[in-house]
Amino acid sequence: MFENILALSGRMPQRLVCVDGQLVNLLAVRRFVTPAADPVCLDVQFDLPFADGAFDAVFSSTCLPEIPAQAHVVREAVRVTAATGWTLFDSLWALDSGVLRCDPYRPYRYLQNFLPRAADYRTVIDRWTGDRSAGYAFSRDPGAQLSGPIWAFDEAEIEAELSAATDTELNALVIDRDRFAGFVPADHDWMPGALSVSPAYRSAPGAATLLRRRAEFAEMNAVFASLDFPGLPERVELDTPPAPGSWAGLFAAGVLAALPPDYDVARGPLPH
Template sequence: MTVSHAVETEADELKYGLVRSDSFEFPVVDGVLLLSLAKNYGGPEDVLTPHAALQIAAIEHLRAGDVDGLKEWIARHAPIVAKLINGHYSTYLDFATDLDRILAPAIDRELTAAADFEVLGDIGTRRSLGNRMRRPSNARSVRAAHQLVHRARTAGRQLKHRRNPSAHRDQQLHSYYLQRFFSVRASATALALRHLPIGGRVLSVCCGHGVFENLLGSIGPQPDNLICMDGQLTNLLVVRELIGTDADFICHDVQFDWPFVDGYFDGVFSSTCLPEIPAQKFFIEEAVRVTERTGWTLFDSIWAMDSGALRIDPYRYYRYSQNFLEHIRDYVPMFRRIVTDRSLGFDVSGAPEKYLLSPQWNFESGDIDEAVSSPRDVEINVLAVDQDRFRGFDHVDRLRLSPELLSFSPAFHVEETAASVTLVRRRQYASPDVNFASRDCGTLSGIRVIARENLADPETLEELFLSGLAVLLPRNFEDNQRNLRSYASVDGM
């Protein structure tokens, strides 16, 4: 690829312009390379970013050197993208709340329309309407009634959110995307990453909203060059603007060839996404192909139907059917069939303390088979390395986290007195979801009283982190966010 139109640059980096290959010309929009011809994901998320239209509009405006015109087009047709580009959101929670406001009605419309087929979408409401009207299939009256139900549901939700915006914001703290930042699983991933050599070029693939990028800021040495690749432009802008990641960004459908030569990266990381990829074999092959022989490829938090996932889910609006494996143990023979030129280490996910002092990937067949034969959890982690050339695991001492890096988990209410801080577990976390913590973590403490003077003590910090009470949040996660240092003295009140 070569730069064909450098319309706007900043610090020697292409901000707006066009990049040409033998087959096409791709736009760079606010520093993000839009590589896929279409998002190829489908569903109501196209309301946020009409990827194909955006790509065409960007090409036409940038060929004419019209950045202002492109920005006006984005503001009209992808307003949440425009807000991210313009720095509209002060916190990640602000963005998440606005995202739900825009996306929830679009999801309702998708599920309502899909129900016309009688096997997808909001079929429960549709069948109920059909039974009452004694016309259960394709009746115009049933469809019209169903659409009225959708409009009433959307209007009711919007009215509720307008009347109580703070409750709407609090509701987002219980959503999957936000929980990933303060889940016990994220803390375990942070500790596991400490044992890998982080340096050189690192690829974060299917980066989502930047959980990996957030953890990178706390585990020590940083990569020389981080590249984030995701199929959604919105996700990439969130990582850059709200997680504050210094990286290069590529919007690309990972089911097509990845735009890197063999062995380009020293490390490749993906988390929770492999089961979501219809072409799982291709995804694994590409991730390993672009990894240097001295480096590592980590597939973190892989789940199967053990977790309760359904292969056919009428309410899974962006993909109603999915090729989930039945058990996480099924990933062992699958990876062995696909990856034949690297050694494979397997780890059934565990509590954070398991990863405190040493890496936990098993490379011996007997150990692997024993670990997955009666797994203690619903997720598995897989590491691919060339054991003859791999740089090796990093030796780490005990966890050293400063109170400036840690915040109290949003899974708890925080109550303060002059001498102590009391954490009271929110009722939604009395029994953590399988996505939130591994099975051997047990339950989160119901109530915990901590003396302020102990909040700068290394042993206390380690214990709070391992137990899920203190977490590594992005700096701009929510309003009035405070780190543990601010709670360590009465002056912080």
């Protein structure tokens, strides 16, 4: 997903390295998103083959709970991040989410060391971030995060965030607060030319601009979306292309999606 957003928004970095334990995921990025990525197939329980501070940003999405050596992955991810950059651990879930992904045919899912609660990840991450600082934020309504998440870094703010969790997935950002260069403000101008109809919808017969939600998406769950997700509308009429200001809202509502360019040629981007 991260590589796809970079490609669609025109923010592809000079060098993009994708590390994964499954070759099929790396092939999917090269086939459906961009051939410009440098793929590295690696068991991440071993050291990352990169020098200290090699990257401006290191992004780990939805995978840390599935790795037995979690503390090692945190330490390595922070090690290869430049002091002026950022390290992000996205969508950390635990036993309190009710999600179990054990699979006897996949070694990394055969035995998982899930923590009791997502908030318990603070102990792991704080311990292995060295002299850097970790900020925390639980997932929220996508519309509330379009301008960027609000991270809790100070002790009182962290305690308040962890004690009043609105979701079962925790996000953690690690930075050097004295040297971090800061984020670039969000810019959604890329959306009108890149968004497509979400796979959660189908076009009604004879009405290309009338969308109806598929039955499979009648109910949301924690695996699919944040618990604060507002829910998909059952029916959406797009008599005319959305006004520029409404693309982001339809994206946050799950009606439009940032699909990879080659995901489904027939569906294609919406007219604008």
